[in-house]
């Protein structure tokens with residue numbers, strides 16, 4: 001094994017072990033999420049561990065690449081490197097689980113929405129934009145399970161960002177997608193995300 005491989009393994013394991021042990025013992029809250037964000041930022045501060053050579057950006061025909069870096073047993077947290085070409089905005093959505101995004105390269109434009117306090121789950125959804133953040137290298141964003149956002153790559157570079165979720169994509173069954181114009185939320189099963197498992201770290 002190379003030194004780089006060893007460093008990547010140690011660094012990714014440290015994040016996953018911290019997240020696993022804290023989520024096993026404690027309920028999720030913003031303070032805990034901020035600690036996970038700090039851990040992911042530390043990982044994103046070592047971009048040489050996630051180089052273009054080891055994790056190639058998508059081709060024009062692929063548009064996006066989702067590399068699984070690490071996953072836990074029992075539908076626990078999962079870590080990905082996701083690279084997206086300029087594509088246009090994603091649907092407005094939550095994740096039904098926590099989500100942390102930390103930038104390696106490129107710029108991911110995040111628009112964050114607040115929903116009326118009287119509303120929850122599918123059905124009537126009154127949203128307004130409450131924040132916008134552009135995540136570049138070593139920037140991070142932490143979302144609680146019901147936090148709502150959409151992402152957009154408005155730049156010419158591909159985004160290359162680390163994404164840590166409370167559960168893997170295939171288990172994110174509690175997601176909501178929002179239709180701003182219609183004022184509605186609906187429960188969705190996300191289309192099967194093509195996940196590349198060939199470069200999994202641990």
Ligand SMILES: [Fe+2]
Nearest residue numbers: 093095099149
């Ligand atoms: Fe998202």
